Amino acid sequence: METLTFSATALEKLPVTIFDTPEEGSRRIAHSIAATIREKQKTGEKAVLGLATGSSPIGVYQELVRLHKDENLSFRNVVTFNLDEYYPMQPDALQSYVHFMHEHLFNYIDILPQNIHIPDGSLPIEKVAEFCAAYEQLIEEAGGIDVQLLGIGRTGHIGFNEPGSGLASHTRLVKLDPLTIADATKDFIKEEFVPLRAITMGVGTIMKARKIIMMAWGEGKAPIVREMVEGKISEEVPASFLQQHERVTVILDQWAASELSRIKTPWLVGLVDWDQNLMRRAVIWLSLQAKRPLLKLTDEDYRHWGLTDLLVRVGSAYSLNIQVHNAIQNTITGWPGGKPGSDDSHRPERANPFPKTSLIFSPHPDDDVISMGGTLLRLADQGHDVHVAYQTSGNIAVFDDDAHRFADFTLGLSRKLGIAIPEFHALHAEVEDFLEHKNLGEEDTEIVQSIKSLIRQGEALAACRFCGVKKENVHFMNLPFYETGQVKKKPLGEEDIQAVADLLTKVKPQQIFAAGDLRDPHGTHRVCLNAILEAIARLKHEPWMQDCYVWLYRGAWQEWDIEDIEMAVPISPEELLRKRKAIFKHQSQKDSPVFPGNDKREFWQRAEDRNRATARIYDQLGLTEYEAMEAFKRYHF
Template structure:
């Protein structure tokens, strides 16, 4: 008999044939994208070595974008550290924007050079990337010749793919046909929206591209499609488990007899064997899976948890759970109580109260809370209600703004602030000089061109001022606002440097200085630009260093992960749920409004065109609605958190 459902690890995903019965393409799930990328890089390297031994070429079809970059990084490492030669490698890239100059920062010629070709010994004559500089009347003949070059090379041995939100492979958008060949295509609006951040605005994204066709891709002897992150989970589910249809071009890959989808756990999260394994095979029931299954059944039947019956469980593949535990009533009560205990209006712990069934401790009081905010507004967007509650309840709240956020400021904002400063300081000759320099630069600035260091600094100052304004509004002392400006971010472009020891050391020193009882960090890993993921990894590395050094204050520290800017936690994952009343919801929105440069239209909205306050309000209210539908109390809104156990 189960008496409680404590947190535990879920173990690996089922991999037997029965559990894969809904999957029409072979899928391999890795714990994270780094492990998956290493797996793919190893397969490519092994092919190259085998062909070298037999005196033959290896012909690779390559992709661009953020998905394959780690694969290329590993291949470069194999070359430099293990002597892997690429002299027998011939490559054909999938696509290129049109028109596109080869030396543009947006060109795939430049991308492939920076990530792979400039660092290995491949022959330049063996590199083939669609030419974005052609006259339009020459494109059709060029595409035919591209196909002939692939055939002359012996055909593609391995074709590497990513996948777009529309299900496109290469730039084969919905509507592409099974037999399509290399050609000029018009880009789908969703694809252009996804590329808008790289081009610093939707209006700068080319409307067309040259791409290999679906038929070209399917002619490869081996196809490897890679996908990382929860943002790809829905389209992966459609491509792997859905019917073949032109509206999702990736489903055509079901026709290929040697195609694998290589996924991280997040990208695989919507597959049936991962999300609802009880529907495909007998489960090894643990406490987390029981909780997840019960919540799923409640939502599926639109019934409160306490109203679920033995028949409900049996009908939806959970008869073994009833047999193991004893009754629906017993399971329902355990899960209901566990959810009830996640709800607290005291995110810093309630002093002088029984905290044995609360997510946070009552002591010490007051606590020192450190909120890490990847960008200068993530704190109020994602956990503004909780931040306000911590301040109102007397805790010492610090906010660490991990990056400057300077690339997300429109050029006109800089001019507006400098015009104001010029009017105030009209006799300041140095300021007048700076205003002239900035205006001259911006008047000639090309789309996507990197800002001068001077303008990057001004944009960072704008965001810093907005963050301080939000802190003042929320009652956080200005001295408790820490602007880290982590080095990895400061490139002036969407593409960032890998984080380094300098980023980790800076975070380590801040933690040692503050020695918080609570750390709040962004676990919003569907951030399409990757900054949240990098910032979280830096915190993890700094904590690892502190653990190794046996920092005494760590034993009294809890780490809570928040979401909200790009998605929300599933209720099954939430370990602390902080209700937000109508008045505090308005205060939260007002705090978000302090970030005026992000108001009305953010530079990088991702795939959601709503303003951030609208996203936050909708997600928080939806969480409260979902809790209520499960049979719990009705609240205006809820912010959810998951605890990270670092010791």
């Protein structure tokens, strides 16, 4: 269902439509493109499409494929021009946009091969300029682009037009921004493998399209989306040039829209329909803006910061300050499993039963200790029956060198003990040969995947032992959707959901902890959470589920907004050190993980900085000062 919290405001310089999910937005875009194709078919014309790559358009292409298969949408009258390609890049490379487009769209529709145009990243450098000029000419000869599909990079780039690209820029060879290179690492395994340049349509080329559809999904895009939509036109944010186009539509999911003023601070935009959550959010915002603790906010503060309407609604600052302060105070507990024998009417967790069976789902084999290691330690220390379920093997996040080293170790051990197993020696030779000649992005062999899985399994067991989790309470699920040996995963399937349901039925927990990265539209965390939520939906009528609380934690990169936190677990300096040691048990992820993202800090540093930042905000609001905090939001099913 399409949801628009408010109509477009004067602050928004582009027309924005917000959807609940990326899937809904993608379907809307695909149907808009399909309408253009069908209109052109009626008049015997070609439909010229400008196409994008990356994770954002995948859902659009999936829906176009479905329309072709189920609703007879033909692409025989379609001509396509892709925005860009890495340089240098061979078209048959797994990371090439030629491969991407065929994998996600062209292989499944009836488009004519001669109508497909993608920049050629395999050309010698001296021929690139000539190719770029010819690419522009081909677009002109096709009659210009009817619909241009765009995503936006975190630098504000469209295509590969990085900051500094001008309105008159055309198809050309460009240098990639370091942030863009860091974001591409997930496809190239290591940052040093990412090409430093690309061939891209220019901003001017894009702006010639008769219609432009810009899409963005996920919280990670929210800051740059706000700059594009509400900021001034600037070469520093090339996407802002879209404000000058006559027919552009911006399609967002609710998370990509979360920084827009109408969503983040609607009270600054116009009159709002105040509810308890919005009032709490506004008062927290006011406290942080005014740099005054909640209980010191005055009527004048509310008026000065544009919250006069809220004062009219509640009467005075005094009572509202106390109400919000108490609500936040009640989220703090040192007993994440519930405090036995206590009045739990204002506590986030129930006092009984005690001890509880607590089941912690960890998407990867280290998310548990990184994201909620302090809470895990406290649950075990306080006598609860703690189970940890690792949903995926995490094998692709192990360096090839580590697999090689462990294979050598096992071979050396067999020789040391005088155990001669010809089959094992042959397997070792196979592993050695594969890793020595492995191509970039190539799928690992089954034996290499197994070695990497065992490395991470051993590390997870070591961390659980350190935290006091019994060995029989550690569950390695190895959900099938993940086990591809590549970054690209299979869709969530029935086997995945049933495996989670079976484990829940076996353990019958009174508490479930899960990675609640609902704002991540493409990652493993979201798929793992969907498996859990689907399993819970199937089991919610079971008697043991009637008294089960589900708590969602966040990943190593971000935390819940303060107004969303429903349980905050304080962590002392000593507990923070214990948490760090638990993270250190995951040695293959230490120092430099395979997929570091754009954050160069180690995982333990990210986790500690995030936990300290949460505690610092509670302190700024005038609540008790703690060393660190882990935060949770309850999922109501």
